[in-house]
Amino acid sequence: MNFVIKVENLTKYYGNRPVLDIAHLEFEKGKTYCLFGPNGAGKTTLLNILDLLESPTSGRIFFKGQEVNTSSLEARRKMGYVAQDPFLFDRTVFENVFLGLKMRSRRDEKEKVRRILEEVGLTNFEGRRAKDLSGGEAQRVAIARALIYEPEVLFLDEPTANVDRENIRTIEEFIKKISKNHQTTVIFTTHNLCQSYRLTQEVISLINGQATKSSPLNLFSCELIRQDGLRWALLSSSLKISVVSKLCGKAHISIDPKDIILSKEPLSSSARNCLSGRITKIEITGAQVRVELNTGVKFTAFITEQSFKEMALQVGGKIYLIFKSSSVKVF
Structure with missing residues (x-):
């Protein structure tokens, strides 16, 4: 199988408190995965470790077959991350999405920004200031900003936690299409069991710091x-x-x-x-x-x-x- 991320014998401790103890976990290229568990189960910690933002206490992480860590900048550039409460610059929606391309010397792709904003349902929001957006609209801008880099893996931490009902439906429908439209592996967290199954059948449950691909139901x-x-x-x-x-x-x-x-x-x-x-x-x-x-x-x-x-x-x-x-x- 074509695994984009794999972990082996991964543990994480905060002081003497064990948070994660995962013997083996793999994520296939181009699939959508849910990390499911109650608050405090270690979902965000695992997401940060997979995204190379945080180091495990022990264990190995592989990206496309190569062992990586928090210093692996080349691998990090191929990953996108959207936090539960994303930060946006006090600029327009268009500028927030386009800024990343400018920082990576890709100044000729303004049309690409317009396409991705259309994809997340924000076609008429280009000139709106970030501070004037609702929580759901800001979340969609953050997802668009992450996808504009064409990441091979996109991490979403509780993508609808601070979002109104109308935007929840819009974001969920978009998440379901990301893997197909962008050939991107999507890994998101949620404590909402119904949401996990609305978006994917690849549900990984976190129980007492251990990960299992067993169904969180039953x-x-x-x-x-x-x-x-x-x-x-x-x-x-x-x-x-x-x-x-x-x-x-x-x-x-x-x-x-x-x-x-x-x-x-x-x-x-x-x-x-x-x-x-x-x-x-x-x-x-x-x-x-x-x-x-x-x-x-x-x-x-x-x-x-x-x-x-x-x-x-x-x-x-x-x-x-x-x-x-x-x-x-x-x-």
Whole structure:
């Protein structure tokens, strides 16, 4: 695979406090990735390390196969970064975007600035002063300014955190198009789970400083035990899930929503896990239907619109969740 960024055995400590402990993580060229986690999970710290703005305590970072660090200026020039609360100069929108090109001796590309402003929906904002912009408009200017350099990787830290609802939709639609239109790898952070899945299926969850590409949906802390010759994950005193693992003790598990089968009746199959619950929410998004369920623990499943119609599912209805032990990721 064509990986643009890779990290190995990366750790970060602030004093004696561990923040990140990531054995291995890779980002493919031209894809959009989300770093998901609650506030304080280490998302911004990881973003700063990947962008070579901050050094890890230990570990190695590779950019296009070459090991890099905060002194690797050539690699930094191929990266763009937009902070959660971006700084704009007290100049016009056009000047804010064009200034970077002037600093890099590319003075003949004013038309390029106009094209990128059109792309972010700011065609008629060229002469407006930065101080007169809303938070969402300022964020779009900052994204345009980062993209004008044609970076190979674009980092966005909570790109809609300080943005009104109308601008959130505009920014989200633009982010979805960046990889395709600019052949740029996009890595953004969010603590909004729904947003992460609106923008990409490449979601990386940060849990206790560790990164996993397991879905942040159906992500649980548990106690792993051995019983009747099998390994079980105890989610509560009354709920256990069969898993395939050699670990024991405290752990985390996740089940991909697409690996869960829904049925109105218990199924006779090789899948060891069959849980009964009630449907609490149904959300139709195109050809995919998101079903939220309560079994004593909250689960989410993704099914096709055809399956949804055939089963005639309704909120409040009883349902069975079936999934294999091998579908449960343990870490």
